[in-house]
Amino acid sequence: MPRVARKESSTGVYENMEYKEIVKIVNEQKEYFNNGKTLDIEFRLAELKRLKSAIIGNEQEILNALKQDLYKPLIESYTSEIGLIIREINTAIKNLKKWAKPEKIKSTFLTFPSKNYIMAEPFGVSLIISPWNYPFQLSLVPLVGAIAAGNCCIIKPSEYSVASIDVIKKLINNTFDSNYIFVIDGDSEVSKYLLEQPFDKIFFTGSPEIGKIVMERAAKHLTSVTLELGGKSPCVVDKNINIDITAKRILWGKFMNAGQTCIAPDYLIVHKDIKEQLYIALKKWITVFFSENPQNSPDFGRIINKKHFDRLKNYLVESKIIFGGSSNEQKLYIEPSIIEIDDLNSPIMQEEIFGPILPVVVYHKPQDIKEIIARNPNPLGFYLFSTDKMLMKQLIHGIPFGGGCINDVISHVTNHNLPFGGRGTSGIGSYHGRYSFDAFSHKKSVLQNGFIFDMSMKYPPYKDIHTHIRKFIMK
Structure with a gap:
């Protein structure tokens, strides 16, 4: 895959992917999503299990990277990074069939005798932009929601967590088809290129200042966003x-x-x-x-x-x-x-x-x-x-x-049974557990009618009696 020259920065050495390569990957993921493979619940469950195996298989490398980047104590690294991700995966595996099942909704007098339900539909190709302070948790917990909901995904970790980026790239890019899930590293220039693409969902964790930029760029494509920001707690x-x-x-x-x-x-x-x-x-x-x-x-x-x-x-x-x-x-x-x-x-x-x-x-x-x-x-x-x-x-x-x-x-x-997220300057939307699945899903309303019963008064020409009946029903 062609790349521009390697660059040196205060955060280390990184490689910026060429703009045309970013466009190519996004388009390939859109094509992959459109083939319908990710709609299959069994496929999603299998991919969640693959992610879990990859994390467990790279556990020591994850711990080493966190020690190198942030000098994190072992117990903090395991609890707040590895353990939390594994628990999210286990929760999704256990509950996914229930989460994805259409939710039956009571019909009203006006819609009788139709069936009404809500379907959880994946957005499509998602972008996760994650920060450096909890590089694995804040990249992979949202990914669990994206996989569970049936999305394809590109992950852009922060360039500041140099050692962690290498492990995240290896863990994800060696486990999944790049047409399905892929990690792209690089600096703010790469983030800029990514935000120019027509993603179907953007999940950003970072500062309110950058969150405003993400939301502004997303608005050009009317892309749904979840913003996990910060502030003075x-x-x-x-x-x-x-x-x-x-x-x-x-x-x-x-x-x-x-x-x-x-x-x-x-x-x-x-x-x-x-x-x-x-x-x-x-x-x-x-x-x-x-x-x-x-x-x-x-x-x-x-x-x-x-x-x-x-x-x-x-x-x-x-x-x-x-x-x-x-x-x-x-x-x-x-x-x-x-x-x-x-x-x-x-x-x-x-x-x-x-x-x-x-x-x-x-x-x-x-x-x-x-x-x-x-x-x-x-x-x-x-x-x-x-x-x-x-x-x-x-x-x-x-x-x-x-x-x-x-x-x-x-x-x-x-x-994980509580939604995590902010409001106003601290964020938009929430995730964790079921709420991660919801964050990467569009709730689609469906009314299914039959042909046995057909209410004649809803059709023209209207009569006065029809108006009186409607008024009575709708008061």
Whole structure:
């Protein structure tokens, strides 16, 4: 397959595929889809099983790549990448026949005696654009939905996760026919070429800024999109809590993958009465989790590249540091850090942090919470630690967000029976489990009539009695 010359970048070495080759692959996938092979449920089940076998067969290579790209601890790599994907595949295999079965819908008086049902129809050729922070999970979990729903698919992983891209390419391109599923690597130029193609579905995970570009390009072809974006996910800490457990749970979710998780608590909103107590607990548990020197801990990751390292380091330079603050550029290490925010207009409070820095904002009354969150509306995640049922109701019902937890963080994403997705600036649509199947399916309404009964009053010429009957029926 012809390619342009190899290129060097800050992220490593990659090869950009020629535009005409991208067009060729998309057209070949459209032809493959149009032959109807993917409509067969048994075919889809067989392909899901092939994907599962490929993941299991490449498990060690996946773990090695994640260690190389992000210095991910083994348990995090298995749980949040391999294990989560396998569970999604198992769920799809177990339930696919039920998901794909036409859903019977009750007929109305006006449509009697017809049969009415909803069919799940694959969109066609789908594009999955995935990020670097969870390179396998965020490429392959959407793929599970695409396969289950009967789509062909092209995957474009982020060029930042250099080692992971090589494994994803090998895993997918050696397992599936390129006319069916194919991985294309490269930089933003390749993404641009891909977004010019007439895909039937685009599934994008990344920043709101790039999400807007994806949606704009998709609009040219009126392509259906699912956008899994990010934002500043707040974590409210009320005074009526178990401070020790609260600190542990917050730190676990915040510093997993060195804070490079789209649903990690981005900042804390802490009641003034417990701020100092919480600081003590946070400092204590950071040391317990990662030792006195987290740089030497095998359980704490690294920043993906120098660009993001520099961005995070600048935050620390400008901040009031309560704990942490050190860094090592050579090792792309940023120490787990707690900072206190006096100015809500500071740069760190304007954009998603995506790193191991946890800002703390103090609140005095419940109304303060809504005002603080309203500065960065529609977060992907929202977390509340409290035993106050009134406050729970007030905030859960009163604050728009994608999904969240009460007295925990990020755990909602582990339940495949819950839809995962954002709203507004944090995304469009949802997936996981059944919702992944739905994300890659068009719900087609069908009414099937017979010839035995034919209602004469629906045909012209109309009589007054027909109008009266219709009015009576439709009131």
